[in-house]
Each structure stands twice: as C-alpha cells, then as structure tokens.
Amino acid sequence: MTEPILETRGLTKRFGALVASDGVSIDLRPGEIHAVIGPNGAGKSTLIGQICGTVIPDEGSVHFQGHDVTDETVAARAGRGLGRTFQVSALAMEDTVLQNTLLGALSASSSPWRLWRSVLNDRDLVARADAALGRVGLSDRRATRCADLSHGQRRQLEVAVALTLSPRAFVMDEPMAGLGAEGSKALTAFLDGLRDKAPILLVEHDMDAVFALADRISVLAEGRILATGTVAEIRADPEVRTAYLGEDA
Amino acid sequence: MIPERFLNALLLGGLLGVALLADWRDEPFTITLATRATILAIAATGLNLALGLGGLVSLGHAVFFGLGGYAMGILAFHAQTYAPVELGPLAIEGTTSMPLIWVTAIAVSSLAALVIGLLSLRTSGVYFIMITLAFGQMFFYFAVSWSAYGGEDGLSIYVRNGFPGLNTLDPIQFFSLCFVLLCLVLVLWSRLARSPFGLALNAARQVPARVETVGLDPKRLKLAAFVLSGAITGLAGALFADLNRFVSPSMFSWQLSGELIVLVILGGVARLCGPVAGAMLFVALEHWLGGLTEFWHVWLGAILLLIVLFAKGGLVGLLSGRPASHD
Numbered sequence A: 001m002t003e004p005i006l007e008t009r010g011l012t013k014r015f016g017a018l019v020a021s022d023g024v025s026i027d028l029r030p031g032e033i034h035a036v037i038g039p040n041g042a043g044k045s046t047l048i049g050q051i052c053g054t055v056i057p058d059e060g061s062v063h064f065q066g067h068d069v070t071d072e073t074v075a076a077r078a079g080r081g082l083g084r085t086f087q088v089s090a091l092a093m094e095d096t097v098l099q100n101t102l103l104g105a106l107s108a109s110s111s112p113w114r115l116w117r118s119v120l121n122d123r124d125l126v127a128r129a130d131a132a133l134g135r136v137g138l139s140d141r142r143a144t145r146c147a148d149l150s151h152g153q154r155r156q157l158e159v160a161v162a163l164t165l166s167p168r169a170f171v172m173d174e175p176m177a178g179l180g181a182e183g184s185k186a187l188t189a190f191l192d193g194l195r196d197k198a199p200i201l202l203v204e205h206d207m208d209a210v211f212a213l214a215d216r217i218s219v220l221a222e223g224r225i226l227a228t229g230t231v232a233e234i235r236a237d238p239e240v241r242t243a244y245l246g247e248d249a
Numbered sequence B: 001m002i003p004e005r006f007l008n009a010l011l012l013g014g015l016l017g018v019a020l021l022a023d024w025r026d027e028p029f030t031i032t033l034a035t036r037a038t039i040l041a042i043a044a045t046g047l048n049l050a051l052g053l054g055g056l057v058s059l060g061h062a063v064f065f066g067l068g069g070y071a072m073g074i075l076a077f078h079a080q081t082y083a084p085v086e087l088g089p090l091a092i093e094g095t096t097s098m099p100l101i102w103v104t105a106i107a108v109s110s111l112a113a114l115v116i117g118l119l120s121l122r123t124s125g126v127y128f129i130m131i132t133l134a135f136g137q138m139f140f141y142f143a144v145s146w147s148a149y150g151g152e153d154g155l156s157i158y159v160r161n162g163f164p165g166l167n168t169l170d171p172i173q174f175f176s177l178c179f180v181l182l183c184l185v186l187v188l189w190s191r192l193a194r195s196p197f198g199l200a201l202n203a204a205r206q207v208p209a210r211v212e213t214v215g216l217d218p219k220r221l222k223l224a225a226f227v228l229s230g231a232i233t234g235l236a237g238a239l240f241a242d243l244n245r246f247v248s249p250s251m252f253s254w255q256l257s258g259e260l261i262v263l264v265i266l267g268g269v270a271r272l273c274g275p276v277a278g279a280m281l282f283v284a285l286e287h288w289l290g291g292l293t294e295f296w297h298v299w300l301g302a303i304l305l306l307i308v309l310f311a312k313g314g315l316v317g318l319l320s321g322r323p324a325s326h327d
Helices: A044-052 A074-080 A096-110 A123-136 A151-164 A180-194 A208-215 A233-238 A239-243 B004-026 B028-053 B062-081 B098-118 B126-145 B171-194 B196-206 B208-213 B216-244 B254-267 B276-291 B296-310 B314-320
Strands: A008-016 A018-028 A033-037 A059-064 A080-087 A169-173 A200-201 A216-221 A225-227 B086-087 B090-092
Touching: A008 A044, A008 B276, A018 A033, A018 A044, A018 A200, A018 A216, A018 A225, A033 A208, A044 A169, A044 A200, A074 A080, A074 B208, A080 A151, A096 A123, A096 A151, A096 B196, A123 A151, A151 A180, A180 A200, A180 A208, A200 B171, A216 A233, A216 B254, A225 A233, A225 A239, A225 B196, A233 B196, B004 B028, B004 B171, B004 B276, B004 B314, B028 B171, B028 B196, B028 B216, B028 B254, B062 B086, B062 B098, B062 B126, B062 B216, B062 B254, B086 B098, B098 B126, B126 B296, B171 B216, B196 B216, B208 B216, B254 B276, B254 B296, B276 B296, B276 B314, B296 B314
Parallel strands: A033 A200, A033 A216, A080 A169, A169 A200
Antiparallel strands: A008 A018, A008 A059, A216 A225, B086 B090
C-alpha cells in the first residue's frame, strides 16, 4: 500500500459533553479523492478544523507528508502544501478576482515582505495567478470585484486560490454548496481532473458528486467513522444505509 | 467628478501654493498654518497605514507623536545645557541636528510600536481600541510626572534645530523641508499599498482566515504595518515639536489620537491623500472658525457627522466620485 499523504490518528475533540470527534482515523492516499459524508452535526467541520489547524484536538494526531503537524499553526500547515477551500467563501470581497488569486501566488513564492515593487508588475506572480484562473475558467473575470461575482464563480475562485499554492493535498469543505445542477456538474468534472495533481479530501453533501468522484468514501456519524470503503462497499453497507442513506437508498 | 490622481495633485499643489503665496505676501503666520497642516498630514498618513490598509483602529497614535516630540525635546534640551543624556553607563550627547533627531524619533517610536503592537494585536475590535488608548494614557501620565523634562509644563526649546544647508528659522524653508518629507511619506504609502505586502495586509484586514490558509500570518502583517505606521507618526511628532519649539504632555493626549483619526476619516480612509485633505480642512477650520467662536469643535463635529453619514470615502471619496473602498 502506498504511504498516505494525509492521515489522522484517533482524533478526539469534545465540546463540553458533546463528542464532536470520537477517535477519528482517516487517510488520504496519492491520486485519490476520499469523500467524507455524514448527516449534519456528524462532526465533519470539526474534523476539517483539526486537519487544517483551526481546531486543536484533545487527543490524537494529524500527519501530513510523514510529519506530525498536530501542534503546527494553520499557516505552517498551508506552507507544507495543505490547500483548503472553505464552505462559506472566505475571499477579500473588496478586491478583484486577480488580487484574491495573487494572494495565494505571493504566499507560494514567499514574497509578502516585498514592500516597494507593485504586485501587478511582478510577472511571475501574475502569471501564476492567471494560470490558476485559467484552469478554473475565470480568466475573463480577473478584473471583477469579488463582491460582484456569482455564488458559483466565488466557489471557482476558492479553488483557484488554493491552486496557486500548488498544494500537495486539498481539503475541500462542501465545494458544491449552493451551486446549481450545471455548476455542480462543471465543478465535478474539474475536480475529477485535479486528483492527478494532488489528492482531495472532499467533504460534500451532493451525493451525485460524491458517487461520481470518490475513490473511497468514509461515513461519519456522531463523531465516529461508521465505515470506510469504495463506493460499491458503502452503498451496500447495511449500517450506513440505516444511519445515513436512508432505507430506500 | 475629479480623477483621484488629479485631486491629489490639486491638494498638494494647493498646500504648496498657500505657503508660497504667504511667503510672497510676507505672512509668516499663514506659512506656519500650512506647516502645521503638512506635519499633521504626515502624522495622519502614518495612521492611515495602520487604519486604512490594516484596519487597525488605534486610539493610541499620540504615543508615537509624543515620543517623536520628546525625542526632539530631550536631545535639543541636552544640547542647550551641554549635559549628555545619562542612560545608565551610556552618555549620549544632545544634538540640534534635525536628521539625527528624526532618526532617533523614528527609532524610538518604531520600538514603542513594536512592543505596543505585540501586546495589542492579541486583541481586536473594541478591545484593540481600548488597549491602545490605555497605552496612550500611560505615556501621557508618565510625561506629566517626568519633572526632569518639564513635567506638566512641558519643555521649551529656544532655537529651532538645524538642517544642513537650510535656515530652518525661515518659515518657508522649514515648510519646504516638511513638505518634501510629506511627499516622501506619501510615495512610501502608495508603494506599500500596491506592493505584495499591501495586498496581503489588505486581505488580512478583510479575511484573516483566508490569509492564514494560504500560509501567511495575518498578525505579523498587521504588526509590521503598525510599526511602520508608528515610525511615520513619530517623525511627524519631531517636526511638530520643532514647529512649536515646545514639547508638552499634550502631545501624548488621547484627544490628539482622536484628532488623528478624525483627520483620516474627514479626508478619506485608505485614500492616499485623504490625510492631506483632512489635515488641510482641519487646520483651516481651526483657524477660521476658531477665530469666530471658541466652540468651533461643534462645527467640526457637524462636518464629521455629515461626512460619516453621506460620504464614507471622506472628502477625497466625495470629490473623486469613487465609492468607499471599505467602511
């Protein structure tokens, strides 16, 4: 078996009496899309928070490319190549699409401490940002203010910003949320091509997308992993059917 | 509507024009007013870096203004009395050289901004405002009780400090010196705003979570902005003290911190020449309305209210017609 790029071991997080993560062990291998599904309140967001560093686990550890990153900050993990997209778009709304993308590019080229030269005159940075925008199909929108983008375009921009970092692994928190059927389809096709660049840990509610994309699926319920397996295995698992997919699934 | 670039040139040209005209008509007091506006504009441009680009509402920028002022006062006082400044084992000669005083003012205020910033940036929002205010009050009362340098009464310096090749006692020459510094500070501000650092800082103000996720530390960006901001305001403090040939604890007062914020808001937050417009309007009102009534602040308040309600981009935003870049 290939060495996983991203791995959690026995992550446990309690909020008072509520156990949001209960010994969660999950891994992400090269070239795969690993989907995490589960009903609301299953602990998906808490899990993502612990992987990315915004939530500190009570027990357990997070490993990224062989390093124990449990005690590292969000920024340090990002620096190692963990690319995250947010469920609710976290973009600089007053800035243009290009400026938002440049933020990722300048971080990747570690140039935030250049105080003098205009960022728009830095050809390497702009080329890097433009390449990412081109890949998600937002090139014609580069001068648009982020606040004027449609919801779907903001989701695309989220992915573009993550792309500028050339991440070693993606963690995507419901990238399909709020997209129409067309938008979902387009993004699904795009993510499908992305897995060769870097594996994706995909938390998603859109079951069509999950079944179309996932190499493996983990089902989370009440903070615990109920089952992990291929699409066929998960579809067939009786426990999962009762807990999540519903009897008639 | 006037393009912002043109408006900026108009504002700076107007400021320079007023001073040159006053010199020609031999009205030194008017030149002093123009110099006062220039120096306040430098101080407010410093604040505009933290407030406008970094979103840091500092109610303690008088600390840096005051430190710049006292750096000038103390160095010049020791030069006047021919006694070195005793710093433990170190004895530093006083000086009447402006460049040396400026370097000292910038160094001291950056250091203070670093320490204050490190502590204050652990908080945000109202708490940030309160903690910077608290630092301001600490410095104010320290200066009041520091009897070696005049305590409450302040410190008078009898001769304006010198600059190589200039007669700084000539009002128009001292004005020109301040005006050149203002232009340099504005160039620095506009370069910063467009630089990768400015882009990252601007994003850190809007969405810190995003900045972290791309691997940058938003706090460190804000701290750097705060230190640069304090340094510029400190330089203005040294100039202000030299303009008045007098330093007193009032340079540390929270009212002064508030006035700097008012200047920035009047002129336009995060606008290059917002602080210049704000300072010019402020000094003009202070002079004309102040001559008519002792209670001119009432009218200043009314104008501020109108700007905040109807022109969020301040004067520059109103005249250039570009909507507020942010609230």
